[in-house]
Amino acid sequence: MDVTAADPATVFDTLDRRLVCALQVNGRAGAGLIAEALGVSTRTVTRRLARLQRTGLVRVVRMPDVEDAAVGALVLRIRVLRGRVDAVAQALADRPDVPFVDVMLGGQEIDAVMLSDAGARDRLLYGQLPATAAVTETTVHTVLHAFADAGQWRAGHLDEAEAAALAEPPVARPVPGSVPLDELDHVLLARLGEDARQSHAALAAAVGTPESTVRRRLHRLAGAGLLRTHTTVDPRLLGLAVDANLWLDVPPGRLAAVGTALARHPQVHGVFATSGPANLLAVVFCPDHGGLYRFVTDTLGPLGVTRAETAIVGWAVKRAGVPLRRLDRPSGRASGRA
Template identity: 75%
Template structure:
């Protein structure tokens, strides 16, 4: 199967999707452990994961701690002149301090997440974007609190028992919360509340985390060679970092390949006294892959994956409706350009 030219809706079969879900649970899981849990051969796991990674449709990277990365991050909504959206989206995606870039349906808006210092922020917002002439308006929201982020989302092709078997036993973690009902079983997702403080990081720790930010599935031997340390030392350091919750990984893949054809942003106006309640409830829902309290006219952002527009409508009416938001603006992603720092390969168009 040629993954680079096949229609996105038919690229990944059920086993492929289950393998991706296994990496959502543990991005560094070894083929043998995945094979044992899913009931297939290790050779099949290795071959299929290698095929997806070689084709560029799957990449596993290390994500920073959700509180460290998200709180203070900027959510950008950039309005662009007709015909210039691709150029602006690519320019934003080329920046190392912008890990997420989406082109919104309609072709006049680019959404992005920016993690940077005040100087770089001001140069982009007040200098570079206005200077292009293609940008008509930029709306900036600061993240005040993270209830859930992309690293905690599960696509739902594993049972709870399979997900639990794949999860690595570690030290103290963020507490887990019960889920709302779902059409398919998924493992409970941790909240963003910190349970333990991370250890102080030295140069070796930072070097390892940087390498895993490029490819979280590198072996201990490869990492040891890259950072110039004994493999036994690398194993101990990774175990310590993992116990502190600093080895969160993200299996980056086009959500359409997992049966999620609709990716929507819900900009919500919630009574201030209910932000925590509504944010926590939405973070537990298996279709939600991000919930953030924000500054600006909308004080809560929820990002949702749905199989189709009908399912999005049911989410709005059946899930969001009873939560009592005063206003909800729904924007739909037409094309994901960059996710978790990874540029996504765009599927080939049909003739």
């Protein structure tokens, strides 16, 4: 079944997809810059972006630094009783320390990422999950190294010149704790974590600080590499119907090379070395199941991967801290195309 057929608001045309890609390159880019890079009018870009945000199908949020946030994170694989997956997935998604939640195809497994201290971790793993009658088994993997995360993925609907016109100058990734942050910095970062496209004026009004001060602070934070953004969108709206987690066995001596190679692949939106039975996790988007097969055979095969467990995502519940709308459940919101 075409999941977009029931709701016109979930149909993305070529320009919609190009706008999403523009936001992937530069989540805080203004409408004028995007219009110039894509060769369309500023008015059209403004109206299209407003519609995409209003329907809740696209959100741009600030993403924590990959090394700071991902290393030491837990990847949970939770087996649940059939028919109870929605309740458990929603309970996990409601937690602020769980930014990613997926329900796997078949409806009996939930995969989630947890970023938390030892106390909250232990309460969840040793208290709350075992006490939940719907949970039958939990497997825990620790992220040991991050080769690439979702904030670095690009959907590929822009050419190199368009992407270059939108890209901000590269900045070095900050060493955790090396950039001093005061209370105002933390408040601004938290607000951008909810909506990274808020204007300087809107942020200034929200925090009760002069706009000139907000501009200076954001300029400093951007220069320190602390304003990376992530554009959350269901990949099916971009023509990518299959979302899969690949749990890979790689010879230890090849782990760094394979992880680095996969991080450069355009279909990969996350690569992590992990503890547990598999030592590398790659998360990929493919146009269809045939594309996933070709990825396994043509990409993983030559890299020397010895075993690959393929788990297909049935429903992405939460990405980068943002709850996602299910395309097969119409929102009832009105929509209009510019």
